[in-house]
Amino acid sequence: MAGSVQHTQAETGQRYDVFHTDCPARDVVDHVTSRWGIWVLISLRSNDLRFYELRESIQGISEKMLAQTLRALVQDGLVWREVEPTTPPQVTYGLTEFGRDVGEPLTELFDRITRRLSPRNAG
Structure with missing residues (x-):
């Protein structure tokens, strides 16, 4: 799990301002909600x-794309990466x-969507 970044609140009692372009939390939100991050x-x-x-x-x-997505999520501290020294x-x-x-x-959202969708062949 080496190399992960620890994210904490900006200061005690304060939240990050994700609508500000310089907010560090904004990058994490972008990575999580990217086309492949959620998957x-x-x-x-x-x-x-x-x-x-x-x-x-x-x-x-x-x-x-998987490598890029994983690299970002590892850097954000959401995913850990372990390399076994084999060949x-x-x-x-x-x-x-x-x-x-x-x-x-995100899993709850995914589960809600898949529970509510009609079967593909219903007609």
């Missing part, structure tokens, strides 16, 4: 996954406590 967080909600397992679980994502290296990803906390409402 990475949802995919990691139950299990830690290796890079290729994660890519297989998110249909349509390229290796390049080739095996890289595993999982949610940090912060990532689980942020991912919980």
Whole structure:
């Protein structure tokens, strides 16, 4: 879990102003709500996954986009990354406590949407 960033409130009793362009929380919000960020967080909600397992679980994502998304989420402290020194290296990803906390409402949103949608072939 090395290399993760710890995020705290701006000052005790104050919140970040995410509407300000210089707000550090704004980047985290952008990464979480990016096209692929939400899918990475949802995919990691139950299990830690290796890079290729994660890519297989998110249909349509390229290796390049997955790598970029993971890099941002690791830097934000939402996802941890562990490299096993094998040949080739095996890289595993999982949610940090912060990532689980942020991912919980996203998972709830995902579950609500999928519960309310009509079956595809209903007609």
